[in-house]
Amino acid sequence: MIQHLLDGILVGAILSLGATGLTMVMHMLRFANFSHAELLSIGAYVALVFDPLFKALLPLLSAQIGPLSMTWALVAAILVAMALTALSAVLFDRLVFRRVREKGEELSMVFASFGLALIIRNVIGLVFGLHTKLYSQDIVFATVLSRDPLILVKPDQVAVLGVALAVMAALHLMLSRTTFGYALRAVAENPALAQVNGINLGRMIVIVWLLGGALAAMAGVFYGLTNQITPVIGRDLVLPVFAATIVGGIGSIHGALLGGFVVGIAANLALVVLPSGYSPSVPFLIILAVLLVRPNGLFGEERA
Amino acid sequence: MTRNMQRFMLTAGTALGLTLGASAALAQDCTTRIGAVLPTSVDWGRPIAETAQFVVDQVNESGGVAGCQIEMVLRDTQVDPKVGVDAAKALVDLDGVQVLLGAVSSGVSMPILTSVSVPGNVMQMSCCSSSTAFTALAREGKTSGLWFRTFATTxxxxxxxxxxxxxxxxxxxxxxxxxxxxxxxxxxxxxxxxxxxxxxxxxxxxxxxxxxxxxxxxxxxxxxxxxxxxxxxxxxxxxxxxxxxxxxxxxxxxxxxxxxxxxxxxxxxxxxxxxxxxxxxTASPRVDSADDFVTRYTERFGGAPNGPGLANSYDATMIALLAMEAAGAGATGDQIAAQVGRVTDPAGTPVTADGAGFAQARQVLAAGGSVMYQGATGNVRFDANGDVSAxxxxxxxxxxxxxxxxxxxxxxxxxxxxxxx
Missing domain, CATH: 3.40.50.2300 (Response regulator)
Structure with missing residues (x-):
């Protein structure tokens, strides 16, 4: 029981990161972006390319950090992955979403995002192959926290949780304490009014994509680190990430953070009651339950 | 792909030539049709069908089944249950076959069995379906003893x-x-x-x-x-x-x-x-009859039988034809199915899996005896549910x-x- 709860929190941290980016994009551009989870794949694969590169260039970096399977080279690779994924998110907006936004309606955007997701997924498969990849072949053994009841944690997962929480906190401060944060929230609230007040809408959209892409890349690498890397990461994560976003309430960063943990914990705890074959249904059930009780999500607000 | 096609055309051409030559020489004027429902539109399905045709050719050369030449009518399932059932229905209703070979996937074989073979009283012999759902069905008596497969279950x-x-x-x-x-x-x-x-x-x-x-x-x-x-x-x-x-x-x-x-x-x-x-x-058996199959196959197709289900397809076809021989001319599906035990009898006269073996089996069966078929997958023996082991x-x-x-x-x-x- 406690073990399942703990596992849920650790999985939830990754979902929260993905959901935070998605909720911002969905709130600002007002469409369900089904290609968001593919940004996680891009991040994971960029890091997969740069990690060995950094190790080769600077052998010093290939030392492991404490008890983690992560190396300094991977940390550097995460930064590169965040930058490149952020840029590719902006690129996708330029190439696809902006054009559709100008001519089409909300539903066209949703379908465009579906198409984009398929293209990204298949290009990744084409370039890297469909095989399972890993950052490190070593298996990091879990640390026993308690013998009775038996509680095990992996150092990697704790590190991931810590970093995710730190990033969330920084994001929270930025949104609530800086002028830029206010501007961002103003645009999400009412784009027309925000523009009248001198906020550059185009620039804000770019920044949201950059932030969303960077967070997604981080989530993708963490996912690859604690699980494995395949071209279908996006397909596998799109549902839990959406569930987290909807549960939290679209547009609420705090909601996305909480939503990620709710989905992660529920999916893990579900195994205590449900046969394991039914676990994929859990995110759906959570979405249904939350929408029935609070149609705008836990933290969402009704908007005109 | 092109080379495969060429090889296929070549073998198909040779097969046609052999069949024509043989039938002319033997001057038989009757033809019995059997049906094959196999996924010929996928690359691994075609060799399975070619292997079945190879058996039919050998048997025809050795004098046919119950005095008649065998014509195998082949239809594609596209690995799709709906297409497979349609194909099987056409073979039973239009071509009047009493024996169906196939299909490959359990998901295709199953609807064919329940909605075509059993209602139509046709024997169905699959080379490649492994699901234990068939065993359960047979145990409930819902296959009417018409179902056999030469592929071991999970x-x-x-x-x-x-x-x-x-x-x-x-x-x-x-x-x-x-x-x-x-x-x-x-x-x-x-x-x-x-x-x-x-x-x-x-x-x-x-x-x-x-x-x-x-x-x-x-x-x-x-x-x-x-x-x-x-x-x-x-x-x-x-x-x-x-x-x-x-x-x-x-x-x-x-x-x-x-x-x-x-x-x-x-x-x-x-x-x-x-x-x-x-x-x-599961493994291929280490017996002489399995090696003989590899030799025969290599001679005929110019390459070793490396694809899935080839040895199984060979045995499925040969056993079906042996059972037809044992049941005699004009036998119905259930009569043929009833003879399967007699041609895979562990106490019977051993026969090899080729034209000569078939000719020998013909004599033994005509004299009222039983034969033990020694095939590409070893000495095939079906249990009460039509299953084989491996x-x-x-x-x-x-x-x-x-x-x-x-x-x-x-x-x-x-x-x-x-x-x-």
Whole structure:
């Protein structure tokens, strides 16, 4: 029981990161972006390319950090992955979403995002192959926290949780304490009014994509680190990430953070009651339950 | 692809020539049709059909079945149940066949059996369907004894996995399986066999494809403190689950289904953790008749029979034709099906799997005797449910792949499985 709860929190941290980016994009551009989870794949694969590169260039970096399977080279690779994924998110907006936004309606955007997701997924498969990849072949053994009841944690997962929480906190401060944060929230609230007040809408959209892409890349690498890397990461994560976003309430960063943990914990705890074959249904059930009780999500607000 | 096509055209042409020549020489004026429903539109399906035609050609050359030449009418299933059923219906209703060969996938063979063969009283002989759902159906008497297959069920692998657990002295085993028809099937069978051997099954956990994490599932499987794990998984989720399993302190005593015999799995989990992992698989028999098949096939097609189901397709066709010979001219599907036991009789006269063997069988059968068919998959013997068994191997991973640890002959597998029932 406690073990399942703990596992849920650790999985939830990754979902929260993905959901935070998605909720911002969905709130600002007002469409369900089904290609968001593919940004996680891009991040994971960029890091997969740069990690060995950094190790080769600077052998010093290939030392492991404490008890983690992560190396300094991977940390550097995460930064590169965040930058490149952020840029590719902006690129996708330029190439696809902006054009559709100008001519089409909300539903066209949703379908465009579906198409984009398929293209990204298949290009990744084409370039890297469909095989399972890993950052490190070593298996990091879990640390026993308690013998009775038996509680095990992996150092990697704790590190991931810590970093995710730190990033969330920084994001929270930025949104609530800086002028830029206010501007961002103003645009999400009412784009027309925000523009009248001198906020550059185009620039804000770019920044949201950059932030969303960077967070997604981080989530993708963490996912690859604690699980494995395949071209279908996006397909596998799109549902839990959406569930987290909807549960939290679209547009609420705090909601996305909480939503990620709710989905992660529920999916893990579900195994205590449900046969394991039914676990994929859990995110759906959570979405249904939350929408029935609070149609705008836990933290969402009704908007005109 | 082009070369394959060319080869196919060439063999098809030769086959046509041979058939025409033979029928002219024997001057028979009757033709009996049999139906084949096989996925010829997929690359691995075509050789299965060609192998069946190869058998028909040999039998026709040796004088045909019950005084008539055999014409095999081949229809494509496209690995689609709907297409397969339509094809089978057309063969039964329009061509009036009493014997259907096929299909390959269990999901296609099953609707053909239940909605065409059984209602139409036609014998169906599949080369390649492995699902135990057929066994269950036959046990309920719903196949009317019309169903046979020359492909061993997943039961063989499950039994061998239990045998490995017993031989290794494991007292308790946790099962992790892929949540699809195959996985559910093999997990249930393995659990049954393990319990029959007095080995405790601490838990049986289903894994779905593409989950964000398998940690919860692995934690559940670990909770019973098993001495070993049985894994019926595919390499992708298998890698994730086993890495999770090991990192959470799970045992390295593992028994693997043949689906994990993969280089990806070996490399990503790491050979250092797979020292105590033993795999199971079915094997081709190591008997002369199987080698003879390889020689004959190579002579005919210019390459060894490397594709899936070729030996099984060969035997399925030959046994069907032998049963037709035994049943005599104008026999109906159920009459033919009733003769299958007489041509695969362990006490019968041994006959080889070629034209000469067929000619010999014809004489023995005409005199009222029975024959033991020695085929490409060994001495085929069906049980009451139309199932066959197969030899098995136990394997383990090595630096550059996998190697055989133990070979279990057909008799050993049969004896072991019988001891548990």
């Amino acid at each position: 039961g063989v692998q499950a039994a061998v996995a239990a045998k490995v657990a017993q031989d290794q002295g494991y007292g308790s085993v946790a099962i992790l399986y892929k949540n699809d028809d195959w996985g559910q099937d093999i997990a249930k069978l393995t659990a049954g066999y393990l319990e029959a051997l007095g080995i405790e099954v601490t838990g049986s956990v289903a894994l779905n494809d593409g989950q964000p994490s398998y940690r919860a599932e692995v934690t559940s499987a670990l909770s019973g403190n098993p001495e070993a794990a049985y894994l019926a998984l595919y390499p992708n989720e298998g890698t994730a689950a086993v890495r999770e399993w090991l990192s959470l302190g799970g045992t390295q005593n593992m028994i693997l289904a043949n689906s994990l015999k993969s280089d990806d799995f070996r490399q990503n989990v790491g050979l250092q953790y797979l020292g105590n992992a033993l795999g199971t698989d 030899p098995a191997v136990v394997w383990k991973f090595t630096e550059d792949g996998s190697e055989e640890v133990q070979y279990l002959s057909l008799t050993e597998v049969d004896t072991f499985m019988a001891s548990m029932n």
